[in-house]
Amino acid sequence: MPKKEILIYPDKVLKSRAHEVDDINLDIVTLAEDMRHTMHTAPGVGLAAPQVGEPIRLILVDPSAGKDESQLIVLINPVIAEKEGVETDIEMCLSVPETSVEVDRASRILVTGIDLKGNEVRMEANGYLARIFQHEIDHLDGKVILDYASSLKRSIYLKKRKKGTL
Numbered sequence: 001m002p003k004k005e006i007l008i009y010p011d012k013v014l015k016s017r018a019h020e021v022d023d024i025n026l027d028i029v030t031l032a033e034d035m036r037h038t039m040h041t042a043p044g045v046g047l048a049a050p051q052v053g054e055p056i057r058l059i060l061v062d063p064s065a066g067k068d069e070s071q072l073i074v075l076i077n078p079v080i081a082e083k084e085g086v087e088t089d090i091e092m093c094l095s096v097p098e099t100s101v102e103v104d105r106a107s108r109i110l111v112t113g114i115d116l117k118g119n120e121v122r123m124e125a126n127g128y129l130a131r132i133f134q135h136e137i138d139h140l141d142g143k144v145i146l147d148y149a150s151s152l153k154r155s156i157y158l159k160k161r162k163k164g165t166l
């Protein structure tokens, strides 16, 4: 099971809007499996296809970070249909190393999308799970946690990245 390379911001793919998936073929199923392996090896609690260089609307979410298989969610063309409340917390991202940013997120969301079998999915998420979904769906819209950071924090990150110390 190949592990994918995780792109690091400001890679172009991470700054672009990803395309809708219109056909769930074997390539998509294989990609999701490789992404699961990549996410759990990192380890991380979420991964979006653009982070491994695939500009498509596919995300993986697993609040257990691989400890409990039943918590893994693979969602294609995810949409936040409803959101309410707001919570502030620190987030990190596998594509933005050594950086944490305080991000406001809706505390409760309704997410829709399709699973790997092509079934429509509609699920409610709260708190931490809702936060992971919003973070991963941001990736599909070319947005990362640095977009929520101060311009100072952003420029320090970009300087370090340019120097090769990140």
Ligand code: NI
Binding pocket: 092, 093, 094, 095, 135, 139
């Ligand atoms: Ni991320």
